[in-house]
Amino acid sequence: MTQDQELLSFTAQILEQNGGAVEQHESFLMALLPDKLSHLLKMPEEVRIGENGTPLLYGSPLLDNLVQFATQEAPVVYGELKVDYLKKAGFEQLINQKLSFGKVPTRFVKKLVTVSTYMVLICRYLAMSDERKEGLIEVALHEENGAIISGLAGQWQNYHPGFFSQTELPSHFPTHVDDIIRAAMISAQVDTKAELAGFFKGIRRHLNRDVKNTREYYQALQREMEANLENPKLSEEQRNQRKEKINDLPAEMDRKITDLEQKYQVKINITTCAALRFLIPVVRLTIEIKYRKLVREIHVNYNPISHSLDPLVCERCGETTWRVNPFDKDSGFLLVCSRCNGKN
Ligand SMILES: [Zn+2]
Structure with a gap:
């Protein structure tokens, strides 16, 4: 593997x-x-x-x-978000638009208005090279399956968040969230790299500029030293010594360029600052999936904060995805991403 x-x-x-x-x-x-x-x-x-x-x-x-x-050191707070309106119809159409289950038949079975738990993990990143840049990244996930909910990060503040005290925590929140936090931190890493695209570009520009200057410097130096060889006052020994120095120049230049590459390497440090866990009203949709002679029901939430369905997760690798395919497992089947579908 x-x-x-x-x-x-x-x-x-x-x-x-x-x-x-x-x-x-x-x-x-x-x-x-x-x-x-x-x-x-x-x-x-x-x-x-x-x-x-x-x-x-x-x-x-x-x-x-x-x-x-x-x-271990990030504080966790618990709260709930409130929405003024929860979509009532049109779910079948939304399912067909957003989700894909390969070529197998699916059927929208029922809906249920309920609440579900979500986590917003706030991470701080610090990128260091010849310059430094820092900032915050928010990653939001559905706690039930670890799906990344991009429309929730940065939006929750607009939905009247109220916070629970430690003594009145609702029982909805799952106790074990290691998998969720792991998925969130990996996602934060990917988001940080995307956020730093401009920074990386700037660093690369500086590196290219310095490498170009270094090459030009050594080329000029070589030309100058070669011209000096013509000096009639040089003894044979001095001439040989200088030739040797000229021969060493490319290796010396390569070393300087390697040093520059080291200097402009970007180190990124990501730490978690806080986790916010929210109860959010949702419409829980039940979808029936038929694969050969097998039938399964899955649940997908309509999320009023992202105004969309929550995505699915691959049942093999945990990746967030809108498209899954049935995959034979023992006497049943899993729903997996296209990458996992190709594996045995
Ligand atoms: Zn997968």
Whole structure:
């Protein structure tokens, strides 16, 4: 099985952020962990993570420990959002527009007005290179399945949020949310990279400028040194020494360029600031899916904050998606994303 690259870079980031030294390879990490981290993660100080090492998979103990470690200090608040109007009809059309279940027949069975729980995770990012840039990223998820709800992040403030005190917490909120936070942090990483596109571009521009100047400098230097060789006053030995120096110039220039690439490398640090967990009124839709002789019912929420259906999640890899396909599993079937559909 190929190693998930997002998990790998997520892990490298958390370890580095907490004092670990990490060497990232294509399918594994070599990490040197400080005492505290090695103790908390229950791993040796020098460890290989990923392929042929400690497994790094969704649901693996290592990943759960990492997520716990990364979020242990973020405060969590609980609240509810209020909406003035909840859509009453047109759900069948919305299902057909938004969701795709491969070529299998589906049927809208029923709707139920209820509440569902969602999480907004607020993360701070800090990108450092020759310049620094920091900011906040919000990721919103459906707590039931970890689907990323993009229309909820940045919108919840407009829906009269009210907060519960610790003594009056409704029982709707699930106790175990490690999977949700893990999905949120991975999504925050992807969003941060998108947010920093302009920053990366600026850094690349600076790097290209400095590399160009360096090349021009060495080319000019080489021309000048070659011209000096013509000087009749030079002894044979001096001439040979200078020729040797000229021959060394390309390697010296390459070293300078490597140094520049190091200098302009961007380090990104993402930390969780707070988690907001909300009860939101929704319309819960039941959809029946027929695959061969099998029948399954699934639930999808109409979300009044995003004014849309909540997306689905792949039942194999957990990725948020609008399109799933039935996938044989034991005597039933899973609904999986197109990437997982190609795997055995
Ligand atoms: Zn998948």
